[in-house]
Amino acid sequence: MTIKGKIRQISLLLGDWLLLYLSLFLTLVIRRQHWPEPNIWHDHLIVFSWIFILWLLIFYIANLYNLNVLAKGPRFTERVLRAIATAAILSLIIFYLWPQARITPKTNLAIFTGIYTLAFLTWRHLWRHNLRHALPRNNVLLIGYDQMAEELWQVLNTAPHLGYNPKLLFDYEPPQQSMASWEIISDPDKLMPAIINDHINTIIIAERYRADNQVNQILFDLLPLKLTYLTLPTFYEQLTGKVPINAIGQSWFLENLNLVDKRWYLALKRGSDFIIAALGFIITLPLWLIIVPLIKMTSHGPIIFKQQRVGRDSKPFIIYKFRTMRLEDNNFQPVGDHDKRITPVGRFLRQTRLDELPQFINILRGEMSFIGPRPERPEIVQELARQIPFYNIRHLIQPGVTGWDQVSGEYHSPSLEDTYKKLQYDLYYLKHCSIYLDLTIILKTIATVLSRGGK
16 A cells, blocks of 8 residues: 555544544533533543544454545445444443443443444545545556556556556557557657646656666656656555566565564564464364364364465475365365355354364464465465466465455455465565554454455
């Protein structure tokens, strides 16, 4: 996401946060029919501040900070009402389980929920109107045409909140046919006047044009206009959250994948993985006692499914899962939509991700992490490495139970084309892996499980 997009998301978050406190204040005014006393306000402020953290987390999980959803998402009001209802119910439960709270919140919570719902919907619909109609647009010049140019055009024209207007395309050999409605220029002598006349303020440069002396001279002469210059891979990465493999070379990996600089993050990640996996294993043991007999009673075969996968530094390991498929007539090929091999119990386990509980063992043994690229079978890795450039780079870090690709909003089949897309997301994670990104993936994973289930 672009810096502007992050600023807009932060603005939304701050607006939601301020509305929570304003709605609480109005609730107390309505409830008491006068300005609330300092001690009353203080007592409510302490208790509700913790509740507000829960509300904001629920909004994030419900995808209410996704600018695509805000700008053009269907049934937006329904999504908001469902999120607020969930937050209100959980808040009520917490209040009843929190005897230390010195307030009786039932009526206050009902009034607060009503006020906040109206304020939130008004605030968000104003934002939607702004994103659709009043957002300033940056006119974009793309220097260098390829398939990525078509994809960028599609992204920019379907995401108005990004604030970019694809306007001008320059290439010595422009495409004969193009889906994009770019104004196309192939004569470098016409490039400068076009930039000025079309009010271009953002220039995206493909890698093959970065060393072009004639183009560089033109752009140098335009420095007084204070234009924004970005390389095509960088711009593509900011917009899509994935790395354009066909536009990078070995130098990109040398410049961007220095994991030595992230050794403290990786050490902290390993420590937190171990602690959380140990606690998770203990807490979920009662579920194991339910799942194990269900699998045994409903289908023939072992309880635990074991399969060799490729881990960090391309070392093989055995992954553990609860078995979700029948053994009869099973060729153990990758799972597809509506796969008949999946048992009814297995389908529920997959949708809730409970089939992956045994991977706590893999995490405790240091073979996996909670966050990282999904591990593949050795024979699949061998075949994909022959067909997709840089595929084995994804094995620089530990594979994960969930990852950036899994929360991308796209379902990727085992096909070569979709595997190529998955690698783009995996490389983005390798470059940007951090505590912040890991927390984002965890929250988005929760949202994915609650909204559409697993595969």
